[in-house]
C-alpha cells in the first residue's frame with residue numbers, strides 16, 4: 001500500500017493517503033463552546049502500551065510497536081492542538097535524559113509542513129502545555145526548554161504549597177486547582193480550560209491521566225492504533241489505569257484504517273472512537 005492506508009469504516013475499501021489522514025480531523029468543530037479533549041495511543045494486540053526499558057528503571061513504548069507512520073499521525077494530532085496535557089512523569093524522565101523526544105510539535109524537518117500548517121491556521125507556533133501532577137516533583141530545569149509556551153500546573157486543591165510556590169514562582173508555571181484532594185479531579189477541567197479560551201486539547205500522557213479524564217467525563221475522542229503483534233510481559237502499562245469505570249464508558253467507532261506497511265511483518269489498524 002506504500003504511502004496509503006485502506007479505510008475499513010465508515011467507507012470500506014477506499015484508499016487514503018497516510019499523510020494528513022488525521023490533520024483535518026478536528027476541522028469541523030465549532031469555534032466556540034467547551035474544549036474538545038482527545039488522546040492517542042499505540043498498543044499491541046495484547047494491550048501493552050509500554051514495557052520496562054532496558055535499564056528497568058522506567059517503562060517505554062516498545063520498539064516492536066513504535067513506528068514512523070503512527071508517529072506521523074501523533075504529530076498531526078498535536079499540530080491541531082492549542083494545549084497539550086502531559087504529566088509530571090514526563091519531566092522527571094526528561095531530567096534523566098530517558099525521554100526520546102521533545103513535546104510536539106516536533107522540530108524535525110519531516111514535520112516542517114505541520115508547523116507551517118499551524119501558522120497558516122493562525123495558531124501559535126507550538127501548543128501550550130498543561131502538566132498533571134500530584135507529587136509536584138518536577139525538575140525546574142526541564143521547563144526551560146518550553147519557555148516559549150504557556151505552562152500550566154494542574155493539581156488538586158490540597159497540593160503542597162511550598163512545592164507549588166517553587167514551581168509557580170517567577171511566573172514559570174500558572175497553577176490550576178481541579179478537585180478537592182491532592183490529585184486532579186477532571187470533572188471541572190473543561191470549565192477552567194474554556195475560561196482560558198483553549199479549544200483543542202491533546203492529552204499525550206499515560207494511563208493514569210487518561211483514567212482521570214475518563215472518570216471526570218472529560219474525554220471526547222480516543223485515537224487508538226493497534227499493532228498486530230503480541231508482546232507478552234508481566235510488567236506492562238495498558239492505556240487506562242485506575243478504579244473500574246462503572247458504568248463502562250461507551251466510545252463508538254468513528255473510523256478505522258488498515259496499514260499493512262508498519263510495523264514490519266504485522267501491520268496495524270488505526271481506529272478513532274468517541275465523538
Ligand SMILES: NC(=O)c1ccc[n+]([C@@H]2O[C@H](COP(=O)([O-])OP(=O)(O)OC[C@H]3O[C@@H](n4cnc5c(N)ncnc54)[C@H](OP(=O)(O)O)[C@@H]3O)[C@@H](O)[C@H]2O)c1
Pocket residue numbers: 040041042043048049050051058059060061086087088089090132133134135136137154155156182183184185204205206207208209210212237
Ligand atoms: N504507547 C503509547 O501510545 C503511550 C502513550 C502515552 C504513554 N505511554 C507510556 O506509558 C507509560 C506510563 O506513562 P505515564 O507515567 O506518563 O502515565 P500516567 O500514569 O498517566 O502518568 C503518571 C503521572 O501523571 C500524574 N498524574 C496522573 N493522574 C493524575 C491525577 N489524577 N492527578 C495528578 N497527577 C496525576 C502523576 O504525576 P506525579 O507523579 O508528578 O504526581 C503520575 O505520576 C510510559 O512508559 C509512557 O512512555 C505510552
